[in-house]
Amino acid sequence: MNAVSVYHVDAFTKDPFAGNPAGVIPDARNxxxxxxxxxxxxxxxxxxxxxxPSVHPEADFRIRYFSPTVEIDFCGHATVGSSWLLATELGWLEKGRRIVFETNVGLIPVQLETEDGKLKRVQMTQITPSVKEIDLNPVEVARMVGIQTKDIDDRYPIKLASTGGLHLLVPVRTRAAIDQAIPLQSELGAMNREHRITTTHLFTWDAQEGYDLYTRDFAPAIGIPEDPVTGAANGALAGYLALEKLLPVGEKHHLVVGQGHAISRPGTLYITVETSSKDPVIHVAGEAHVTIAGQLRVSAK
Known part of the structure; x- marks a missing residue:
């Protein structure tokens, strides 16, 4: 039997048992x-x-992400969790303030932000965002995500957006409607698989005090009924806001996004959107907490 070091890291939170839990295996070479x-x-x-290890000359690590059922190309919260673990438990902070991951979608640089010599946040720069149309009836979308049709905020388009994975963005009028959503997991999963969508992401500007946006995320197509706090989907949301000109062009925007409150795993994402260049640049930052450390025993190959 081979022993593999494994960690459970709660991302986008300072506290254990909150935010989004990620498994991190820091040495998967074998x-x-x-x-x-x-x-x-x-x-x-x-x-x-x-x-x-990565063979890319600009990368420090090759990283691969798996849900319980499938490999996915990019995961934001697991990137934050991995960076936090490397910096706080495995000595990376002594080497520098930057980690570059080679992912299936390209290089993801992470900046380690410190205060008084201690790690404060990690900030990942996601790949260039994109949006595209999708022909879906809002009435059907509302039914599948478990809200009323009147809850859809028709001031904003329902679209697909990506900073590495494809996310269906659904604008909702109120936080209460998002919290009360009861999705039809089987139908939503089938629709997502048909369109190669990773997650369906509900968002609203009706956020609680201290936040600019409030979101909730469902991913039955990849074996996750609800993703508590989603770095990739919220990065895609930020890109959508920029590309749809819902944020003033030529400025740097700072957004605080809350997610996970509906399932008692509250988390916070700090997103910076740069809109002065041809393509928006999306930075997603957060904290993490290493909650469990141990070893997994696996059979030798």
Whole structure:
């Protein structure tokens, strides 16, 4: 039997048992892809990240992400969790203030933000955002995500957006409507698989004090009924806001996004949107807490 170090890191929160839990395996060089999938299934967390050496000259690590059922191309909260673990537990902060991950969608640089010599936040720069149309009836969308048609905020378009994974963005008028949503998981999952959508992401500007936006995220197509606090989807949302000109062009915008409150795993994302260049630049930052550290025993290949 081989022992593999494994960590449970709660991302986008300072506290244990809040935010979005990620499995992090900091040395996966001797694991096969089927073993990675089996481990992710065993951990049964929204996503697990597996780090290994990279041959890319600009990358510090190759990172792969798995939900309990499938490999996904990019995961924001597992990137934050991996960066936090490297910096606080594995000595990376002594080497520098930057980590670059090679992912399936490209290079993801992470900046380690410190205060008084201690890690304050990690900030990842996601790949260039994009949006595209999708032909869906808002009435059907409302039914599948479990809200009333009148709850859809028709001031904003329902669109697909991406900073690495494809997310269906659904504008909602109130936080209460988002909290009360009861999605039809089977139908929503089938629709997402049909359109190769990773998650369906509800958002509203009707956020509680201290936040600019409030969101909730469902991902049954990849084996996650609800993703508590979603770095990739909220990054895609920020890109959508910029590309749809819902944020003034030529400025740097700072957004605080709350998610996870509806399922008692509150988390906070600090998003910076730069709109002065041809393509918006999206930075997503947050904190994390290493909640569990241990070893997983796996059979030798």
């Amino acid at each position: 694991l096969t892809l089927p073993q990675m999938q089996q481990i992710a299934n065993e951990l049964n967390l929204p996503e697990s990240a597996f780090l290994m």
